[in-house]
């Protein structure tokens with residue numbers, strides 16, 4: 001029994017981002033719980049809100065408090081554990097409490113369950129036959145049809161009865177009223193896993209896999225939180241290790257969450273879990289309806305399932321006794337939420353696991369620099385799988401210098417070497433993947449004669465070409481006019497680099513008219529299932545060449561592919577983003593991993609304007625450790641994450657003057673807060689990478705310092721400063737900690 005409820009209103013506006021207190025009326029004393037959705041009088045209106053705390057302590061003048069009006073019947077209630085998680089998310093990433101609550105619940109409203117109705121014959125057969133005779137004599141044909149079927153089958157699904165027998169609900173009701181049939185009702189949950197195969201499970205882990213399992217198991221047994229980073233080349237058997245660990249967790253009566261990037265969450269992956277764990281598995285993905293999503297969370301809460309597989313939102317599955325969280329492909333940028341609150345799934349997962357004494361396993365062939373760094377500092381423990389199952393060799397790799405190609409008079413995007421290899425594979429009836437990295441389309445400028453990329457002298461990121469033709473740094477705003485010749489070699493072949501998959505498809509078709517070509521990119525995969533269709537068509541060898549963006553490099557096993565061509569490795573190197581080299585290394589390593597999965601040895605050709613760049617070179621050698629060392633020393637030099645932490649404050653407004661003024665105002669406030677400028681760097685304000693979206697101008701300020709908690713203090717300070725400041729009524733201020741894309 002509590003007298004008051006503290007409530008977060010269901011409106012995401014900074015000005016309303018605080019708890020409001022209401023009286024709990026007697027009628028709700030027995031039913032009201034923390035996490036419930038209620039309606040409250042709010043000014044002249046009634047609005048919805050979530051109860052986040054019940055208390056006897058009045059925080060305001062009691063005579064002014066109003067009572068809760070009603071408890072919303074179809075509202076989703078949030079578990080207190082998840083409310084605490086939402087509070088942590090709000091604290092560490094900004095945004096309103098309401099936005100944080102929305103993050104931890106999958107749907108806004110309760111969804112009606114599907115009720116399965118079965119019609120059952122309710123009398124003995126002799127009597128039923130007598131009645132049937134009467135119906136037939138009177139030409140009650142519909143009634144006769146239904147009763148005859150019931151006599152034959154004893155029970156019929158209602159939907160089938162109406163559809164196949166073509167009888168109306170009135171007829172069914174009539175038979176029910178006359179005591180001839182009973183209707184049995186049963187709630188069924190929508191289960192997104194269909195077409196279960198009966199394949200058994202028969203894999204025995206090899207010694208290396210066993211060793212990894214043995215290293216991690218004690219933490220599971222001791223009910224002790226710990227984070228492990230499992231570094232293992234693709235095909236080294238990581239997924240089998242996950243399943244073995246999950247098996248242990250389930251046997252001890254606990255549950256498991258498996259996070260997989262949406263793009264890699266394929267039918268095949270889900271089936272592997274399903275074959276082993278059967279009905280204990282459920283899946284979340286963006287194609288589920290709200291009803292299906294809701295059901296999966298209900299099933300988890302009721303203990304009906306023990307394993308939830310899904311993209312980042314599956315992290316909030318309300319399991320009561322969580323034992324393990326697995327994050328596969330942990331380096332993927334999709335684990336960063338790009339809407340407010342901009343949380344990183346890995347960080348939230350580790351926080352949740354700490355609170356619930358669960359183990360976290362991060363898996364990747366190319367771990368993020370952030371995670372690998374934490375294994376060095378002892379925060380995570382590193383475990384490794386260094387060989388592919390069946391000891392299949394890694395493909396050979398060769399780098400082609402595109403500057404040389406131009407010198408020799410070849411202006412095509414396909415080098416002569418790559419053309420010759422493609423020709424060879426087409427003759428041998430082997431398949432080819434051509435990978436084009438589209439991330440670089442932001443428009444960096446490079447010299448096609450010497451490879452020089454035009455960079456900012458202050459930030460060591462490439463300048464981007466703007467609509468007005470000028471070159472600009474997105475970190476500090478440094479701007480220069482577009483040069484007429486290369487500043488390094490004076491060549492006039494200097495241009496913004498733009499090349500799309502479609503253009504390349506045309507080119508390849510023209511050059512190899514005999515080849516069957518498939519293209520996979522954002523455009524060709526917009527329709528439902530088209531992604532799976534292209535993959536399946538290519539694995540059935542219905543095409544010779546597959547051209548595509550990053551989508552094609554994720555974990556697919558094409559056994560007949562013996563050649564992978566990377567058309568321009570530099571396209572992700574020169575984004576205005578300090579993680580450019582890391583992303584390039586990951587993509588190239590993964591793309592290379594697509595070759596030589598079958599009997600034949602694979603071969604990789606990487607075309608590049610920067611053959612000497614360490615990300616290109618070391619990816620070609622599949623040398624992660626050396627890459628890490630190079631990259632971390634660069635980050636150390638530049639004080640980029642994970643060495644220091646970084647906070648981006650974005651001010652957006654429909655009015656550019658206001659956007660400028662408010663970002664300048666915030667910058668001034670920040671400078672006032674700093675006592676030691678050597679410990680905190682403030683850069684900006686400057687235009688955001690995309691400086692205008694939907695006529696809204698975006699300005700950014702970067703703050704870098706060693707301690708994350710210090711950045712949280714800056715965020716809190718600016719949040720407060722902005723909330724009650726009239727000058728900010730037309731500005732939206734948002735926070736992004738350790739951004740993933742520049």
Ligand code: ADP
Nearest residue numbers: 203204205206233234235236237238239240389
């Ligand atoms: P990863 O997740 O590291 O890419 P997988 O777990 O998918 O690797 O394993 C690659 C392939 O090898 C899969 O087809 C898997 O079924 C098979 N595999 C894994 N471990 C074993 C094992 N111990 N014995 C036989 N086959 C295995």
Ligand code: ZN
Nearest residue numbers: 447450486489
């Ligand atoms: Zn040049």
Ligand code: ZN
Nearest residue numbers: 456459473476
């Ligand atoms: Zn700069």
